[in-house]
Amino acid sequence: MNKFNDEHYLDPTPQQALSTIEAEKKAMKAYRPLVYVCSPYSGDTLKNTENARRYSRFAFEQGRIPIAPHLLFTQFLDDHNPIEREMGMHFGNVLMSLCREVWVFGDIISPGMDAEIRRARWKNYRLRFFTNDLEEVER
Numbered sequence: 774m775n776k777f778n779d780e781h782y783l784d785p786t787p788q789q790a791l792s793t794i795e796a797e798k799k800a801m802k803a804y805r806p807l808v809y810v811c812s813p814y815s816g817d818t819l820k821n822t823e824n825a826r827r828y829s830r831f832a833f834e835q836g837r838i839p840i841a842p843h844l845l846f847t848q849f850l851d852d853h854n855p856i857e858r859e860m861g862m863h864f865g866n867v868l869m870s871l872c873r874e875v876w877v878f879g880d881i882i883s884p885g886m887d888a889e890i891r892r893a894r895w896k897n898y899r900l901r902f903f904t905n906d907l908e909e910v911e912r
Contacts (some may be wrong), residue, residue: 806873875904
């Protein structure tokens with residue numbers, strides 16, 4: 774990129790703009806740690822699925838790779854079948870072990886979330902808690 778304009782005056786603005794775009798592209802490809810998204814699923818599954826997507830987007834925007842098992846496994850496992858629900862929870866535990874942190878979202882802790890939080894504490898994983906409005910809180 775030429776630093777001079779058509780009239781041969783120094784004009785670094787285009788080069789700076791392209792450099793900024795290139796830096797943003799590199800940042801998008803930079804290392805992003807995995808985070809486990811822990812949020813309610815059962816009950817109002819439509820609303821809870823929408824919220825889990827929103828929480829996952831938030832994690833992505835924070836430079837993480839979100840892992841939300843309740844968005845994945847409910848696509849082919851029946852959450853109302855106790856055996857399949859237990860398998861989904863087990864699969865989630867396997868994925869949780871690969872994550873750097875567990876992010877807990879929402880103002881209500883469901884029984885499934887409680888089990889995930891207890892496991893994360895037992896395994897000494899880093900836990901972070903967020904409200905429905907995506908504000909981090911201490912617990």
